[in-house]
Amino acid sequence: MNKLYGHTPAQLSELVALLGWPSFTASQLTQWLYHAPFVEIKDMSNISKARREILAARFVVGRLVPESSRSSRDGTRKYLFESPEDGAVFEAVSIPDKQRHTLCISSQSGCKRGCTFCMTAQLGAGRNLSVGEILSQYQGIPERDQITNIVFMGMGEPLDNLPNTLAALEILTTVCGLSTRRITVSTIGILPQLEELLNATSVRLALSLHSPFAQERESFLPTETLHPTRDILTLLRDRREDKCRRITIEYIPFAGLNDSPKHAHELIKILRGLMVRVNLIPWNTIPGTHLQSSDPRRVEAFRAELERGGVPATIRTSRGPDIAAACGMLAGVRVPL
DSSP: OEESTTOOHHHHHHHHHHHTOOTHHHHHHHHHHHTSSSOOGGGOTTSOHHHHHHHHHHEEOOOOOOSEEEEOTTSOEEEEEEOTTTOOEEEEEEEEETTEEEEEOOSBSSOSSOOTTOTGGGGOOOOBOOHHHHHHHHHTSTTGGGOOEEEEOSSSOGGGGHHHHHHHHHIIIIISOOOGGGEEEEESOOTTHHHHHHHHOOOEEEEEOOOSSHHHHHHHOGGGGTSOHHHHHHHHHHOGGGTTOOEEEEEOOBTTTSOSHHHHHHHHHHTTTSOEEEEEOOOOOOTTOOOOBOOHHHHHHHHHHHHHTTOOEEEOOOOOGGGTOSTTOOOOOOOOO
């Protein structure tokens, strides 16, 4: 049966018009779907019983709640969701940190991009998540009212699911009231979808880079051959309308591979002219790869080199590695409640 949850306000207005109902009914539905606690159609008390019966004959609400969850020693909590239709699983990670509470959400149940450092890539392509499945990761968890920031950094490449990602972003910002400054979409850089994302929304962008050298980056991210770093950075550099958009460069230092002063100097060179911050991400070991995490002292030296070259850089603290909730570790593993 079709689901109401995940419809944008415009889509709800179209539905109401097709049914021949007053236009204000769309606003009522929007309130019930995105502002009320979990409800069924029968609970929508300010909509007439006759109309509720018509809706219930054609739709279900369709909001999901987690099938299971697991807590880390550091307070991070991972939630696993499962589609009742096809059994597809996907995960979200809730990360409290002082005055900030970040939710990392997924856009796919797997990923076809083959990044060698990522557990999700080992699952294969999987499928795109629906708008409702994306939103359920935010509205279906107990601490939804505590969330201050959302990052699309979970399972999947958001630009491979761009229509549903954009619809979810629209609902999160125009209906749920989250600021675009508090939402970040992470991507390896898929053209022309990247430009479409930038044109459609002012959310913040994180570019997964990991090497300033094309051939080396290709060994980590095979998509480099189709969507070269030089073309991605040219697009970002030429967009004058994005002067105030915050761009983060995600960079995982691997021991003996991309953590040398030569890499830092080249990174400074290719990022010249962009308003960026480099986020150095400790690698979380996963099976089936020869990669090793760079020594923390070497990462600090890399950070300092970037700073000397005029590129702001921070070292991210890994959260939730003991429950496989840290960056690159999400793989839809079932865990106990």
